[in-house]
Amino acid sequence: MKTVSLKIDDSIFGETEKILSKISIPRNRYINEAIEYYNKVQKxxxxxxxxxxxxxxxxxxxxxxxxxxxxMDYAD
Known part of the structure; x- marks a missing residue:
């Protein structure tokens, strides 16, 4: 497992936090799943x-x- 530091736009972070509060999934798991999905799309x-x-x-x-x-047809 790798630790990554990243900057997220405030609007994306806020939206993500709202979603996370409703689906009860850890932020780390949510971001991992999002990256996994995006990798599949890109592939x-x-x-x-x-x-x-x-x-x-x-x-x-x-x-x-x-x-x-x-x-060949015309040559015959």
Missing amino acids: RQILEKRLKAESELVKIESMKVVKDFEK
Whole structure:
């Protein structure tokens, strides 16, 4: 377990404290869960960007193959 010191905007801190008073969860646990969730979201976005880039590469390659097949069809 690591100890981290961070600065939180007053408005975010105030909102967090209001929520915590209603859900009875320790602040530390709440922040850990929030970071864990945000990490998952970021990983998903990184994967999505990578898949889009790779999909575009496959699309370009596929179009080249289609054009090659079309040339073969016309050559016959």
